[in-house]
Amino acid sequence: MEGVVDLHMRALLTRLGGLDGCVTEFVRVSNRQVLPAHTFRKHCPELENNSLTASGIPIKLQLLGGCPQTLADNARKAAELGAIAIDLNFGCPTKTVNNSNGGACLLQYPEQIYTIVDAVRSNVPLSIPVSAKIRLGFNDRSLFMENAQAVAAAGAFELTVHARSKADGYKPPAYWEYIGKIREALEIPVIANGEIWSPQDWQRCVEQTGCDDYMLGRGILARPDLALAIKAAAEHRDYVPMSWAQVSSLIWDYYMITKPLYPKKFLGNRVKQWLAYLRLNYPQAERLFDEIKKEKDATVFEQALLRQASEECET
Ligand SMILES: Cc1cc2nc3c(=O)[nH]c(=O)nc-3n(C[C@H](O)[C@H](O)[C@H](O)COP(=O)(O)O)c2cc1C
Incomplete structure (x- = not known):
């Protein structure tokens, strides 16, 4: 795509x-x-x-x-x-x-x-x-x-x-x-x-x-x-859907890989684009998207991603 x-x-x-x-x-x-x-x-x-x-x-x-x-x-x-x-x-x-x-x-x-x-x-x-x-x-x-x-x-x-x-x-x-x-x-x-x-x-x-x-x-x-x-x-097997904690770890991986590929002004754009799809299934993605959509500071952006992942692990 x-x-x-x-x-x-x-x-x-x-x-x-x-x-x-x-x-x-x-x-x-x-x-x-x-x-x-x-x-x-x-x-x-x-x-x-x-x-x-x-x-x-x-x-x-x-x-x-x-x-x-x-x-x-x-x-x-x-x-x-x-x-x-x-x-x-x-x-x-x-x-x-x-x-x-x-x-x-x-x-x-x-x-x-x-x-x-x-x-x-x-x-x-x-x-x-x-x-x-x-x-x-x-x-x-x-x-x-x-x-x-x-x-x-x-x-x-x-x-x-x-x-x-x-x-x-x-x-x-x-x-x-x-x-x-x-x-x-x-x-x-x-x-x-x-x-x-x-x-x-x-x-x-x-x-x-x-x-x-x-x-x-x-x-x-x-x-x-x-x-x-x-x-x-x-195959008529039971399946346990991927949790948001697992998804947020994927988001983190994707962020870290794509971060060096784009100029600073496009910080996290790929992640935001993905979140726009993920929020159709995960309400947590919607919250994360709202939190970071205007964020330009890498440290704050990353803290939000990590906080989201760790909060999920605790629940
Ligand atoms: C943003 C976007 C980019 C796409 N780019 C391509 C593409 O490069 N090649 C292609 O064959 N289809 C492309 N498609 C079409 C999808 O492969 C797919 O045929 C279409 O979205 C319908 O399937 P879906 O309902 O599962 O999304 C693109 C679709 C979207 C939304």
Whole structure:
């Protein structure tokens, strides 16, 4: 997730367990340019670790753009640099992305989706799987099947479907029933995505899609052990949810890792951004967020984080 799930968040979440794979933030390609190696390494430092997170979970490198040849050239370069899987983003709704002719706007043109996936597939070694991520459409959901079929016909290894059109934005509900139809029609694996915030949501998504695999977005930021909880539910095991004390220790780790990476004026911004998700599940995150949201003094900021963690341990 662009601007949110960086190297450090990927490392943190994958080390908790329950995740089988992850995807980089999108790498934007435009202007017929092959990006320099450092751009790929910046988005995917895991390239230096055989495209595995620190805990050994494989990562797909995601590209976003609209020009088939440019995407193909960049995909080949990513593979040369060590990418073990390439994912193509046809879901991003933001304006700047759509003005550069990439992301969800391409869903208006299934033939263009086919041409892009085909070009990328033909230009990277067969040992490197090429996958795609789509929404259900752009202005409406009418082309959902055409787009899914275009991805499969062009030789993609698997397809992730975010069960909303661009016009649906991020508003609930997610239209999982469309994913069920796509799964029935396609011979490649289909990964269901959208609005999975709890094991109960996942269970309902299973019932409506019948998929074997699921992608978690905002849900795992709001509840870091969501994948573990879902796996336990899938295996009919009891599960004790992660406590706030455990979560606050993760927040502290994330703060310490990200602190040196940003100028002082952005103190704790990454942590604040994460708290905005965590507070959906943990009232303590809301309190902590209120306490530190305007704090610019590192010592006071850190004391608040530590106090929150220790108060929890005592209760
Ligand atoms: C801030 C933000 C950034 C995102 N960045 C990406 C991205 O870089 N690549 C991508 O495929 N999807 C991206 N997404 C979409 C999510 O991966 C996911 O498809 C969407 O949020 C729906 O799933 P959810 O309801 O589980 O969050 C992003 C979503 C958000 C909210």
